[in-house]
């Protein structure tokens with residue numbers, strides 16, 4: 001099971017970030033077959049990479065990336081910079097980035113540029129709201145096809161999808177597992193069409209208010225292949241309990 005810890009703009013100091021990473025790493029033996037990907041802010045990546053030393057059980061991810069044209073791009077970080085700093089995964093298209101800067105075209109550029117640089121990409125998709133008009137399926141399909149259309153087959157093994165309904169992020173309750181199950185089936189069908197696959201082996205994670213209390217149900221009843229976790233990944237005890245709760 002893939003567990004992505006999205007620290008967002010946390011913790012507030014490097015010292016706290018180091019401590020958090022050390023506490024998680026020290027429990028590595030108890031992760032079972034789970035793989036944890038820690039995604040700290042850019043500024044902490046190199047320090048955290050020294051602590052977690054990449055292994056089958058833990059790796060380092062970035063929360064964003066920029067794919068430029070070789071010209072001047074003040075404030076941005078390229079896939080190659082990430083790769084050479086010990087990063088193996090990058091989150092692309094998180095709704096919090098989509099809401100301030102990232103258009104569908106930018107998400108596609110980031111995804112292709114990162115895959116070309118041999119990073120693994122966690123592509124986030126998810127509808128903004130859910131109402132009776134079933135439009136949310138179209139929204140998710142459009143995001144997937146805009147990002148993945150004509151993706152060369154050789155990149156598929158480095159792709160992970162994180163389905164994150166925007167209305168469930170940062171809230172007190174996650175999505176109902178039965179609704180998630182339905183969406184997972186839909187996403188698999190869309191991926192089969194867009195990528196012209198016979199069978200979809202791309203992991204589909206769920207994100208949005210996952211806690212130690214609901215993680216197991218989301219995986220078992222929602223059929224998720226893993227989780228993308230925000231707030232709960234910053235509380236060490238809860239995060240470690242969450243990991244043990246999904247050991248099979």
Ligand code: PGA
Nearest residue numbers: 169170208209229230231
């Ligand atoms: P949350 O965040 O777990 O705090 O809801 C999830 C996310 O934004 O990836």
